[in-house]
Amino acid sequence: MKKSFFLSAIGVIALGILLPQFFKVSYFYFAAYVILQYMILSTAWNLLGGYTGYVNFGVGGFYAVGAYTGAAFILFLKMNIIVAILAGGILSGLLGFGLGYLTIRLRGIFFAISTLALAVIIQMIIVNTHSLGGANGLYILRPEPIPPFSDYLEFLFALMLFIAFLSVMAARFIEKSWIGRCFTAIRDTEEAAACTGVPVFRLKLFATTLSGFMMGVAGAPFPYYITYLEPYSSMDLLITVNSLAMPLVGGTGTWLGPVIGSLFLGGAQQIITVTVSSEWNLLIVGIVLIGFVTLAPGGIMGLIGSIRTRRAS
Amino acid sequence: MGGIFSGELLINAIAAGILLGGFYAAITLGLSISFGMLDIVNIAHPVFIILGGYGVFLLNSRTGLDPIVAGLVFAPLFFLIGVGVYQVYYNSFEKWGAESLRGLVFFFGILFLIEVALLLTYGVDYRLARAPWIGKTIAIGSLGLSLRLLFPFLVGVIMTVVLYLYFSRTFLGMMTRGVAQDSSAVRLMGANPIRIKTISFGLSIATTSLAGALIISIGPVEPSLGREFIGRVFAVTVLGGMGSISGTMIAAMILGVAESLTATLGGPAWGLAVSFGILLVVLAVRPSGLFKR
Numbered sequence: 247m248k249k250s251f252f253l254s255a256i257g258v259i260a261l262g263i264l265l266p267q268f269f270k271v272s273y274f275y276f277a278a279y280v281i282l283q284y285m286i287l288s289t290a291w292n293l294l295g296g297y298t299g300y301v302n303f304g305v306g307g308f309y310a311v312g313a314y315t316g317a318a319f320i321l322f323l324k325m326n327i328i329v330a331i332l333a334g335g336i337l338s339g340l341l342g343f344g345l346g347y348l349t350i351r352l353r354g355i356f357f358a359i360s361t362l363a364l365a366v367i368i369q370m371i372i373v374n375t376h377s378l379g380g381a382n383g384l385y386i387l388r389p390e391p392i393p394p395f396s397d398y399l400e401f402l403f404a405l406m407l408f409i410a411f412l413s414v415m416a417a418r419f420i421e422k423s424w425i426g427r428c429f430t431a432i433r434d435t436e437e438a439a440a441c442t443g444v445p446v447f448r449l450k451l452f453a454t455t456l457s458g459f460m461m462g463v464a465g466a467p468f469p470y471y472i473t474y475l476e477p478y479s480s481m482d483l484l485i486t487v488n489s490l491a492m493p494l495v496g497g498t499g500t501w502l503g504p505v506i507g508s509l510f511l512g513g514a515q516q517i518i519t520v521t522v523s524s525e526w527n528l529l530i531v532g533i534v535l536i537g538f539v540t541l542a543p544g545g546i547m548g549l550i551g552s553i554r555t556r557r558a559s
Numbered sequence: 560m561g562g563i564f565s566g567e568l569l570i571n572a573i574a575a576g577i578l579l580g581g582f583y584a585a586i587t588l589g590l591s592i593s594f595g596m597l598d599i600v601n602i603a604h605p606v607f608i609i610l611g612g613y614g615v616f617l618l619n620s621r622t623g624l625d626p627i628v629a630g631l632v633f634a635p636l637f638f639l640i641g642v643g644v645y646q647v648y649y650n651s652f653e654k655w656g657a658e659s660l661r662g663l664v665f666f667f668g669i670l671f672l673i674e675v676a677l678l679l680t681y682g683v684d685y686r687l688a689r690a691p692w693i694g695k696t697i698a699i700g701s702l703g704l705s706l707r708l709l710f711p712f713l714v715g716v717i718m719t720v721v722l723y724l725y726f727s728r729t730f731l732g733m734m735t736r737g738v739a740q741d742s743s744a745v746r747l748m749g750a751n752p753i754r755i756k757t758i759s760f761g762l763s764i765a766t767t768s769l770a771g772a773l774i775i776s777i778g779p780v781e782p783s784l785g786r787e788f789i790g791r792v793f794a795v796t797v798l799g800g801m802g803s804i805s806g807t808m809i810a811a812m813i814l815g816v817a818e819s820l821t822a823t824l825g826g827p828a829w830g831l832a833v834s835f836g837i838l839l840v841v842l843a844v845r846p847s848g849l850f851k852r
Contacts (some may be wrong), residue, residue: 363789533673
């Protein structure tokens with residue numbers, strides 16, 4: 247396990263560094279960054295929603311906390327992007343911890359409603375904070391590209407590729423460990439899990455915190471990507487919809503589901519936005535989400551599984 | 560002088576808060592039925608209100624019909640929409656006991672679709688309803704009451720009384736409360752809980768067209784406005800004791816006065832944070848609300 251992890255980590259780093267040296271289509275990195283960002287967000291959502299069944303509708307809020315913390319660390323504290331990413335993750339993780347601490351002992355719906363309300367409050371705070379640019383937004387200049395990259399966007403792509411890899415590996419590790427088995431027990435019957443000695447409350451807090459941390463990490467490099475950060479686009483409802491549609495389309499409760507979902511739905515959206523229009527893109531995401539949740543509850547993974555069992559029998 | 564002035568300001572703020580509370584009751588009553596009584600977590604409730612607002616805008620701007628009357632005109636159509644949505648919800652989720660995660664996401668998908676559809680049709684421009692009473696103010700002593708708040712308050716009070724009588728005096732209303740308490744007991748009595756839930760959910764969506772009329776009378780409406788009300792309507796529902804009609808009215812008044820006072824003392828930007836604060840405190844301290852049904 248450990249050896250294969252390090253080998254694949256080296257492979258991912260090598261891919262991130264080498265690909266931009268040969269493949270020079272700027273738009274590819276522009277689109278790939280978004281897909282990788284969603285891979286992190288949907289993996290983070292799945293960690294809580296897919297494994298324990300607690301639905302986070304405030305992904306955009308957590309993401310914005312990461313993005314604005316990142317921007318503040320870059321602009322005001324003149325920090326390195328890695329520090330900014332960690333800071334964005336930690337603040338967003340603390341937010342997840344606080345909200346989880348207050349609401350997660352109750353029925354899951356109260357947590358879901360609180361996250362919805364929280365996203366609105368975060369947007370309101372950002373709009374009313376003048377030092378963060380308020381409704382006007384912030385401008386961020388990209389630094390000089392770091393060699394061997396000839397363009398900063400290519401560096402961001404390599405960075406996101408590595409973060410996405412770490413997130414997916416973390417999810418996979420948790421899923422295979424005793425924590426993952428406890429999560430499944432919580433999702434199935436919380437009371438029974440508690441009776442058999444599963445530390446339900448502590449594990450749920452762990453999931454909300456880690457999930458919030460990963461969402462903040464996904465948001466923190468965004469200021470450098472977009473170079474102009476403002477509260478309305480940085481916490482668009484689309485971010486939330488995608489982050490929960492992708493695990494549901496791929497298949498919730500498995501580490502592979504969000505990966506498949508983000509590649510499939512994220513890739514489709516990039517194609518639709520370019521070939522049709524970004525408005526139609528929104529409509530299609532909504533229809534795909536409702537379609538999958540009503541007709542294919544297991545997502546693509548579930549569909550593949552049912553085809554396999556049908557073949558076997 | 561200063562003391563008298565601030566006292567007057569305070570009374571005006573409380574009066575405005577009570578009027579606001581009546582309006583909050585009007586927009587929450589539907590959710591108290593669906594979420595409070597039927598246990599259907601309709602997070603798309605506020606966006607249905609915005610949809611109602613746009614329907615009213617359409618009728619009001621074309622024919623000049625009074626917005627509140629226009630809201631009533633749309634109520635039967637919204638009832639049917641509610642019946643349709645519940646049929647899908649029941650057959651896809653509730654029947655299989657899968658309502659928690661996937662049912663929530665289903666309503667979130669509806670929220671998103673309605674918002675996007677409104678955005679594609681009407682754009683991000685703000686829309687307003689027109690009526691002779693919007694913009695007028697009546698004065699009682701030093702108290703100034705604007706009609707654009709007073710009329711929605713009165714509609715909210717009437718809705719509360721009508722729904723209170725419906726749930727306490729009519730057969731169907733009492734059956735709904737029975738379903739809320741013990742669905743299988745109702746089935747043993749020979750009634751069909753699914754039919755009762757269908758009608759009640761239709762009723763809860765029907766209230767959103769009238770609530771939409773009030774929302775577009777009070778202020779301009781744009782497609783994403785519904786999100787600002789999510790925290791409020793759920794805070795009121797929970798504070799009101801999950802499904803108690805009179806509790807909803809009292810909780811709405813508390814929120815209205817609290818928001819109005821916060822806006823007067825601390826600036827209007829913080830009004831929205833009040834509902835979230837109330838929601839968190841109630842959830843942390845007394846999740847069954849103030850008025851347990």
